[in-house]
Amino acid sequence: MNIEKELNNEQYLAVTSNAKHLRIIAGAGTGKTRTLTYRIAYLLSQGIPYNKIVAITFTNKVAKEMNERVAALIKDENINGLPFIATFHKFCLYFLHKEIRSPFTLNFGIADEDYQNDAFKTVFDLLGLNIDKNEKAQIKNIILSLKCKGIFYDEVIETDIPEFTFSYDLIVKVYSSYQKYLAEQNYLDFDDILMYTYKIMRDNLDIREKWQKRFSHYLVDEFQDTNDVQYSLLKLFVGNNNNLTVVGDPDQTIYTWRGANSDLIQTTLEKDYQDLTTIILNNNYRSTQSILDCSNLLINNNQNRIKKRLIAANNVVGNPVSYNTYQDENNEAYYVSQKIMDLIKQGAEYKDIAILYRKNMQSRAIENKLLSYSIPYVIYGGISFYKRAEIKDGLAYLRLVINSDEMSFFRVINAPKIGIGEVTLNSARELCQKYSTTIFDVFKNHRDELKLNKSTNYFLNRFFTAFDNFANEYKSSSDISETIENYFKDSGFIEYVRNIDKQEQSKNYFETIASSRIDNVYELIKSVKDFLNNPYFDEQGVEKLPTLEDFLNEISLQTSQDEINDENHVTLMTGHIAKGLEFPYVFIIGANQGNFPTFQAINSFDFSLMEEERRLFYVCMTRAKKELYISSHFGRTRNDSYFTPSRFIKEAGLQKTTKKITEPKTYLSTMGDKRRKIVNNNISHMNIKKKVSYNIGDKVSHIVFGSGIIEQINKDKLTIRFDKTGQVKTITSSFSGLSKVD
DNA sequence: ACTATGAGGATTTTT
DNA sequence: TCCTCATAGT
Numbered sequence: 014m015n016i017e018k019e020l021n022n023e024q025y026l027a028v029t030s031n032a033k034h035l036r037i038i039a040g041a042g043t044g045k046t047r048t049l050t051y052r053i054a055y056l057l058s059q060g061i062p063y064n065k066i067v068a069i070t071f072t073n074k075v076a077k078e079m080n081e082r083v084a085a086l087i088k089d090e091n092i093n094g095l096p097f098i099a100t101f102h103k104f105c106l107y108f109l110h111k112e113i114r115s116p117f118t119l120n121f122g123i124a125d126e127d128y129q130n131d132a133f134k135t136v137f138d139l140l141g142l143n144i145d146k147n148e149k150a151q152i153k154n155i156i157l158s159l160k161c162k163g164i165f166y167d168e169v170i171e172t173d174i175p176e177f178t179f180s181y182d183l184i185v186k187v188y189s190s191y192q193k194y195l196a197e198q199n200y201l202d203f204d205d206i207l208m209y210t211y212k213i214m215r216d217n218l219d220i221r222e223k224w225q226k227r228f229s230h231y232l233v234d235e236f237q238d239t240n241d242v243q244y245s246l247l248k249l250f251v252g253n254n255n256n257l258t259v260v261g262d263p264d265q266t267i268y269t270w271r272g273a274n275s276d277l278i279q280t281t282l283e284k285d286y287q288d289l290t291t292i293i294l295n296n297n298y299r300s301t302q303s304i305l306d307c308s309n310l311l312i313n314n315n316q317n318r319i320k321k322r323l324i325a326a327n328n329v330v331g332n333p334v335s336y337n338t339y340q341d342e343n344n345e346a347y348y349v350s351q352k353i354m355d356l357i358k359q360g361a362e363y364k365d366i367a368i369l370y371r372k373n374m375q376s377r378a379i380e381n382k383l384l385s386y387s388i389p390y391v392i393y394g395g396i397s398f399y400k401r402a403e404i405k406d407g408l409a410y411l412r413l414v415i416n417s418d419e420m421s422f423f424r425v426i427n428a429p430k431i432g433i434g435e436v437t438l439n440s441a442r443e444l445c446q447k448y449s450t451t452i453f454d455v456f457k458n459h460r461d462e463l464k465l466n467k468s469t470n471y472f473l474n475r476f477f478t479a480f481d482n483f484a485n486e487y488k489s490s491s492d493i494s495e496t497i498e499n500y501f502k503d504s505g506f507i508e509y510v511r512n513i514d515k516q517e518q519s520k521n522y523f524e525t526i527a528s529s530r531i532d533n534v535y536e537l538i539k540s541v542k543d544f545l546n547n548p549y550f551d552e553q554g555v556e557k558l559p560t561l562e563d564f565l566n567e568i569s570l571q572t573s574q575d576e577i578n579d580e581n582h583v584t585l586m587t588g589h590i591a592k593g594l595e596f597p598y599v600f601i602i603g604a605n606q607g608n609f610p611t612f613q614a615i616n617s618f619d620f621s622l623m624e625e626e627r628r629l630f631y632v633c634m635t636r637a638k639k640e641l642y643i644s645s646h647f648g649r650t651r652n653d654s655y656f657t658p659s660r661f662i663k664e665a666g667l668q669k670t671t672k673k674i675t676e677p678k679t680y681l682s683t684m685g686d687k688r689r690k691i692v693n694n695n696i697s698h699m700n701i702k703k704k705v706s707y708n709i710g711d712k713v714s715h716i717v718f719g720s721g722i723i724e725q726i727n728k729d730k731l732t733i734r735f736d737k738t739g740q741v742k743t744i745t746s747s748f749s750g751l752s753k754v755d
Numbered sequence: 756a757c758t759a760t761g762a763g764g765a766t767t768t769t770t
Numbered sequence: 771t772c773c774t775c776a777t778a779g780t
Contacts, residue, residue, distance in 0.1 A: 072770080100770070268769080270768065373767085393769095402771090432780085435756085466757095521756090590769085629768080
């Protein structure tokens, strides 16, 4: 490791600073994460024990990368371990698995967004409140924002509740019922993971003192998106004696809706740590000056900010930022795909290209076009593997043996549906009270009191038999995938998923995608097996095998960025997910009033919403290294009016093109349906595909699964083994996302 | 009386 | 995809 050579002057100062409390303000592309990584390696080389250092990152993916980079930097030194590098949530989970207390038990589950919604729904039902959907959503949001601030339901005061919204009593009633419901189910939601860590540290002096001695150096990345609870708990861990380094850029605060508070990095920190040292990194190593000029111009429109200006370290001016307008979303998508094909011809690779947008829904039009031009792409953040219905169902089946909570049980008895609805459920809830037990136990042991019909009873028996077998076997199973498969088969789950596949296959055009639900379930089984057979070292250096519980915890903290792989494809994602990433070529699509900025920000009296939209646009722009293409369109809005270009276009000093560009008529629209369907007539991509003849042993490339080899052919069905995962899938030869590799 | 199912409408961003 | 509503099915 030659720090002096590999870093610029400011970075070097930041890395080697011996300040106890250090703040690094680092603009986009100035090497934030790099600096932090080097600082960790530097601390290690200075003799700080690896098990005394904690580094907090924004995603698990960055944590993993940082781990690898630190390991590479210190490989020549005599250090036999790596620091604790993880997200806030992972760090807190580590703490909670040692310190969790009543009303929770050690095998608590993690409630993701869906679980959270289900829980709120149940709570509203149980309270029997007569309020409409919108109001429920508002109440939920108020409660979530209280949680982001670290305010527990028994600590809420009148002034915590936004004016002109709901009564104090109502909010507290829903809030406390929600927390009590989750506690009964032994579940923590994402905010609880932070809140209970904070609470336990705050309220127990002995625990606080113990943990303040546990680690001595804390380093936090992306500090501008830290929220109040995270900061409060961090302060408790740092205490009076430990060291703290934070890195961040206030201009990239894009999570205030989730409680992120950029005052923390700008003002609070220096008040709380009087000896705070600040280092500013200004040299941008990522983008051309043209891209930075537009970005600087745009972000200058924010009033509430400390002025700073990014300068390209390499002095490259580059091509001007391109801005175009199109007739509608489809035209825009068409031109983006044309431009991508141009870039590829000029030698760019698919993985060099990213398409960014404000909201997930905007990916639709562009996806259709990429598909029809056989441009490989992957969408991040839409529906991730672990959010698919069949996977969540499978996970619920598994979770039931760890924690027989209501929500998992509901999922299970609805996959397949076995004739249990709202009314039965409510009477089962009454029996829960009567016997003071769980819903699971009521259906298992007091079912006779529920007056279920014959088939329902049959299905329940089938499920509980399979469940009991699994519960008895899974811990000592020599082949966990077989044990799970038996459980899924005997309970009727596999058959249920296969039936869905069949139904969808008969309807769906892209049958290979639709037919993959059962594949997904088997993929899940395989990933459990892989995870459980992959040993890790605990703190004492003892080799251990993860448990099924570890697996369930792990995946509930999976994030969209964690799924990013290095295969060669165009990347589609929202600005939020793109944070911290960079690409040579970036497209920002749908730069329209109402999209980006959103209608909510435009219509709000709260100007800070608009400033956040602007920061997000700034984040999108500064992802680009070489070239940046921004576009807007004049398509229809939800309210049947027409979109206009985003105000950010002017603010970034971009010129509107004078002529409207429209796509040549290469496709026809039909009005057969109320919703218009695009019929691909002239390109007739599908027909061309059908003529490709495949042979056993041919190398092929699949848009989703990557490269593979054909093992079997049955008429138009190809059985392909994919290299990366080693899994075998059956794909129809005419599928447009499949191509032959020469 | 209850549950399942299909159609239609709506959708900010996510650890 | 997810929710709601109307209707069909048991």
